[in-house]
Amino acid sequence: MARSHVRRSHTRPAAAAAGILVAGLLASPASGQEETPAGAGGTVARTVGDARYEPGPCPKTPEPTAALEGARCGTLTVPENRARADGRKITLGVAIVPAAAGTPKPDPIVWLAGGPGDDAVGEAQMAIDGGLNRDRDVIFMSQRGTYSADPALTCPTIDEFGARAVGLDFDAPSTGRLHVEATRTCREQLAARGAELGAYNDIESAADYADLRRALDIPQWNVFGISYGTHLALNYMREHPEGIRSVGIDGILPPSKAGSALTWSSARQGFDGLFKACAEQPACNRRYPDLPATFDRLVRQLEAKPVTTTVTVPGSRKPVKVVLDGGALVNWLTSATHVAPGVPRSLDELAHGKPQRIAEQWAGGKLSPKAVGRVAHGLAYGVFCSAWVPYETEAEAVRGGREAFPTYPRSVLAQAPQLPFLRPDCAVWDIPAAPPSVRDVTRSDIPTLALSGGFDSQTGAGNGPYVARTLPRATVVTVPYEPHVVFATSKCAQAITLSFFDTPTAPDTGCLKDLEPPAFEIGP
Structure with missing residues (x-):
């Protein structure tokens, strides 16, 4: 699924659909x-x-x-x-x-x-x-x-913004405005080329x-x-x-079912699967008891008071500022299940004031040279904005988040994992809805x-x-x-x-x- 593309550990560990043929x-x-x-x-x-x-x-x-x-x-x-x-x-x-x-x-x-x-x-x-x-x-x-x-239809401007955004509050309206501007620039560039x-x-x-x-x-x-x-x-x-x-x-x-509500239920299923596996392993359960409660608490705490740290990541010669708020943590874990054995320890370190492991993983994929210029955002938004957003209301998206994670703050629930600021993005992408049959x-x-x-x-x-x-x-x-x-x-x-x-x-x-x-x- 877009914005959290499949990447294996040897490339990017834990970074993260109208006409018809006659x-x-x-x-x-x-x-x-x-x-x-x-x-x-x-x-x-x-x-x-x-x-x-x-x-x-x-x-x-x-x-x-x-x-x-x-x-x-x-x-x-x-x-x-x-x-x-x-x-x-x-x-x-x-x-x-x-x-x-x-x-x-x-x-x-x-x-x-x-x-x-x-x-x-x-x-x-x-x-x-x-x-x-x-x-x-x-x-x-x-x-x-x-x-x-x-x-x-690639757009390096979007990828480059993704790299800069690791130093911004993930859920902040100001980040959203910058996100949408990067999307608007992408659209203008592709349209100017005749797409x-x-x-x-x-x-x-x-x-x-x-x-x-x-x-x-x-x-x-x-x-x-x-x-x-x-x-x-x-x-x-x-x-x-x-x-x-x-x-x-x-x-x-x-x-x-594709859309924001589905990403929330998927996140719930994956998180629960990982946490349950730890709970069933005696050594993990003893050292990291009740991981779901720890993670839930960290999301709420970070959303109220984000943590800022500085890390060094592959591909960057100088230290990188990373901001972790509740939304960033949710999105990190959505992809970090690819490196599941280290997740309990990473969360425990974060809970004890050591955010570096999570910050390095969160920033690492986005700052990798392999993250720039490869994804066809023109196709991604073509799918999102024709077949997903027109068929899911904002209220339905938030309700899906609340059903999966009832204690999360509204600011976290407003930006579904993998799909932040999707509705305003699609407003500037401005393409027709696909026929209802696509659903x-x-x-x-x-x-x-x-x-x-x-x-x-x-x-x-x-x-x-x-x-x-x-x-x-x-x-x-x-x-x-x-x-x-x-x-x-x-x-x-x-x-x-x-x-x-x-x-x-x-x-x-x-x-x-x-x-x-x-x-x-x-x-x-």
């Missing part, structure tokens, strides 16, 4: 042509309707990506807005990583990235490190607006993937989405079910694997059973003691995922029985 485009293209025989899996140029695939160099990535060595690459060109027949075209980077097996299975896997705003090509290493290409090709396409797409900002959403992105499958002449493929990619996957399987053999979703964000639940008999982590405080594990209510062939799996996006952190989750793609209606979940809680750090 029905005729789903069948054999009336205007399509093949320039060489199809079926070569990305090695031939092909036009299907208004979309065209062309082989070519692999998409750019911020750093060298070993997983892309030997990949078959190219671009997919599609309309920016399918409702405008004469509108401009945009180009999406495509990379197909071949199966490790000598004789791959015929149905590849397409990877849907997190965010919204992360680039799938940039997540290729995560997928391949998890063995996803064991016996199937894996296809990565940059979603519209992302880093390796053209245009790329039709209302065309960056789930509906258009789902159509992009439907076009990609047909342009690559793939009769049937499998879908695997992480984080925001689950939001897109659920819309995709509802809008374009043709050719989808199975769907895996990991870190689930249901489109029908429909997905009803489908496509076999689905619904994966969650027991410590996931970004997209709570309760979202798995929720989406499965209308997916009768779904398998719901919660991997205990794991944070957001379990495929990235859990060998068991990787094994379950590979088993699912082999037998989508009966994945092997036997490894779950052998999982043990982390050994929590015990400080002096």
